[in-house]
Amino acid sequence: MLGQREAVPILLPLAVDMLVDNPLAEGDFYPGDLLMTVLRLPSSTWVTLQDGRRRLTAAVAAVDLDPADLPPEVIDAVATAKQNSV
Numbered sequence: 442m443l444g445q446r447e448a449v450p451i452l453l454p455l456a457v458d459m460l461v462d463n464p465l466a467e468g469d470f471y472p473g474d475l476l477m478t479v480l481r482l483p484s485s486t487w488v489t490l491q492d493g494r495r496r497l498t499a500a501v502a503a504v505d506l507d508p509a510d511l512p513p514e515v516i517d518a519v520a521t522a523k524q525n526s527v
Contacts, residue, residue, distance in 0.1 A: 444478045449486060453479070457493040464500045473515035480518050498526055
């Protein structure tokens with residue numbers, strides 16, 4: 442639903458909680474797909490969720506991409522988020 446931008450104010454805090462526990466949590470498709478969905482949300486989404494953004498930034502920073510067997514788009518999204526500090 443986050444990918445369709447439905448119920449974002451309700452679902453995003455739950456997703457951030459999941460990503461803090463496991464940044465590469467798998468939704469319905471592949472490891473890291475939840476993180477990619479969250480990272481694709483517009484920056485305006487975070488205006489009222491600054492604590493969530495800070496927590497997500499810390500979770501992204503903890504992702505080790507070296508031994509990761511992840512789809513290239515996840516690796517690119519995480520690398521870009523690390524570079525931009527989400």
